[in-house]
Amino acid sequence: MAGKISIIGAGVGGLSLAARLASRGYEIDIYERLPECGGRAHIIRDKGFVFDTGPSFVLMPEFFGEVFSYCQQDIKDYLNLKVLDTSYKIFYTDGKVLTVYKDSEKTKQELERLEPGASRGYDKFLKEIGQMYFAVKPLLYKPFYRRDILNPKYWPLLPKLKIFQSYWKIAKKFFKSERLCYAFTFEAMFIGVSPFVSPAFYSIITYVDHKEKIYHPLGGMYEIPKALEKIALKFGARINYNFEIEKILQNDDRFILKSKQGDIDSEKVAVNADYSYSQESLLKRPLRQLDYSCSVYLLYLGLKRKVSGLAHHNLFFSSDLRRNLKEIFDSGDIPLDPSFYVHVPTVTDPGLAPEGKSIAYILVPIPNLEKSQGINESEEERLRKIIFSKVKLSTGIDLEDLIEVEHKFFPDDFISRYNIKNAATFGLAHTFSQSAFFRPYNNDQTFKGLYYVGASTQPGGGLPTVIASSKIVADMITGEAKKP
Numbered sequence: 146m147a148g149k150i151s152i153i154g155a156g157v158g159g160l161s162l163a164a165r166l167a168s169r170g171y172e173i174d175i176y177e178r179l180p181e182c183g184g185r186a187h188i189i190r191d192k193g194f195v196f197d198t199g200p201s202f203v204l205m206p207e208f209f210g211e212v213f214s215y216c217q218q219d220i221k222d223y224l225n226l227k228v229l230d231t232s233y234k235i236f237y238t239d240g241k242v243l244t245v246y247k248d249s250e251k252t253k254q255e256l257e258r259l260e261p262g263a264s265r266g267y268d269k270f271l272k273e274i275g276q277m278y279f280a281v282k283p284l285l286y287k288p289f290y291r292r293d294i295l296n297p298k299y300w301p302l303l304p305k306l307k308i309f310q311s312y313w314k315i316a317k318k319f320f321k322s323e324r325l326c327y328a329f330t331f332e333a334m335f336i337g338v339s340p341f342v343s344p345a346f347y348s349i350i351t352y353v354d355h356k357e358k359i360y361h362p363l364g365g366m367y368e369i370p371k372a373l374e375k376i377a378l379k380f381g382a383r384i385n386y387n388f389e390i391e392k393i394l395q396n397d398d399r400f401i402l403k404s405k406q407g408d409i410d411s412e413k414v415a416v417n418a419d420y421s422y423s424q425e426s427l428l429k430r431p432l433r434q435l436d437y438s439c440s441v442y443l444l445y446l447g448l449k450r451k452v453s454g455l456a457h458h459n460l461f462f463s464s465d466l467r468r469n470l471k472e473i474f475d476s477g478d479i480p481l482d483p484s485f486y487v488h489v490p491t492v493t494d495p496g497l498a499p500e501g502k503s504i505a506y507i508l509v510p511i512p513n514l515e516k517s518q519g520i521n522e523s524e525e526e527r528l529r530k531i532i533f534s535k536v537k538l539s540t541g542i543d544l545e546d547l548i549e550v551e552h553k554f555f556p557d558d559f560i561s562r563y564n565i566k567n568a569a570t571f572g573l574a575h576t577f578s579q580s581a582f583f584r585p586y587n588n589d590q591t592f593k594g595l596y597y598v599g600a601s602t603q604p605g606g607g608l609p610t611v612i613a614s615s616k617i618v619a620d621m622i623t624g625e626a627k628k629p
């Protein structure tokens with residue numbers, strides 16, 4: 146046996162790490178406070194409706210393939226990833242709609258319709274952000290430390306990464322209308338930050354969305370954590386559900402994990418639970434001032450019938466996006482006229498609802514609980530009215546009238562369910578000062594043998610990068626990181 150490792154949390158980060166290490170012969174115990182795996186990538190089943198509660202976009206499929214091949218498994222035996230012909234639809238308040246297709250030529254026709262000449266800008270924009278993507282991609286599997294800033298090896302990268310530009314600024318160079326600038330920067334919201342603040346190199350998300358396309362795992366997103374859990378179990382990992390770790394103590398190069406079920410002695414520990422929570426609550430350390438991503442209000446609707454006019458992914462933009470971003474990220478107000486996202490997975494995967502019915506999952510970015518008090522009943526009522534009337538105006542679909550089953554998720558639920566500091570849905574914000582060298586490291590700088598895997602560590606939040614963080618930690622533990 147290669148060694149014994151305890152992992153705190155069975156989110157996608159913890160599961161990927163467990164699968165990797167178990168496949169290399171390590172003895173793995175995962176401790177998860179909830180009764181099931183997946184963490185933020187969870188599921189609700191009700192009356193034949195299957196709602197994925199968290200992630201809905203599969204971007205960068207190569208990163209998913211990598212963890213399966215690391216474990217000598219064929220991803221095709223576990224996941225049926227289907228590329229979407231219509232990537233998404235963007236609905237503007239003035240009634241205009243932009244559809245982004247898998248086929249870039251069709252997307253260009255759409256762009257020309259909205260802004261004559263924009264298809265040339267599109268090609269140039271993708272070329273520029275493509276250079277960033279190819280510069281950044283190999284680095285996503287590497288740990289960075291502040292001292293690396295002095296390493297001349299990384300200096301040639303700096304101009305390529307346009308570190309002094311924002312996500313927004315890079316789009317503004319290629320598109321005239323704010324309408325299109327938003328269409329090419331809204332992906333910043335995937336990592337919970339404003340495109341005006343997020344550094345330009347995160348536009349690699351826009352690149353992969355347009356160039357590598359968008360995928361959906363048939364059976365729903367929950368197939369992903371389930372597949373990782375299956376591999377971990379296949380290689381002998383033990384997963385202890387309903388098992389909350391309350392404290393991590395260090396003693397003579399070993400760790401004691403305190404829980405209601407008793408003490409666990411472990412040589413090495415990897416924390417998948419939220420980084421800030423782990424520092425404050427598990428290690429009882431003071432936490433430095435950090436910036437947090439936004440939170441979200443979520444509605445999961447099981448609809449009485451199929452709907453037409455909405456794509457698998459739909460974005461409804463606020464009439465005043467600048468004000469909307471200010472409310473979410475600066476003033477901490479519940480948006481007056483929110484932007485929101487509507488996920489209709491039954492467009493691609495009808496089996497997620499009973500015959501003839503469909504699903505609409507609605508996500509509204511709102512301030513996190515460091516900036517606001519959350520959302521009260523009257524604010525919720527107001528948001529729902531706006532959402533339902535905007536969807537009706539743009540598509541003719543009366544969502545409210547079609548509701549058969551309804552579930553909701555509020556910012557507070559991110560704390561009570563997942564222990565996420567400030568209910569910051571996407572973890573630590575992806576600002577310049579919390580990226581790469583400056584993002585929390587994957588290994589503890591005080592306790593040898595303590596590691597961090599997941600969204601608020603390096604390289605960052607989102608499923609592909611969380612999977613990459615599990616490779617960084619696995620390489621540290623197996624010693625692969627030291628190999629040239």
Ligand SMILES: Cc1cc2nc3c(=O)[nH]c(=O)nc-3n(C[C@H](O)[C@H](O)[C@H](O)COP(=O)(O)OP(=O)(O)OC[C@H]3O[C@@H](n4cnc5c(N)ncnc54)[C@H](O)[C@@H]3O)c2cc1C
Binds near residue numbers: 198390570606611
């Ligand atoms: C609404 C939403 C939409 C998203 N959309 C996308 C998307 O479309 N595409 C994409 O790629 N990403 C998306 N993301 C981001 C993605 O889901 C996350 O980055 C990723 O799932 C985080 O995984 P993780 O393993 O880091 O953390 P988590 O999923 O938070 O897992 C941590 C686990 O630790 C457990 N835990 C916490 N404390 C303890 C304790 N004391 N003891 C034991 N267990 C504990 C928690 O219960 C949890 O299961 C979305 C996230 C959300 C919430």
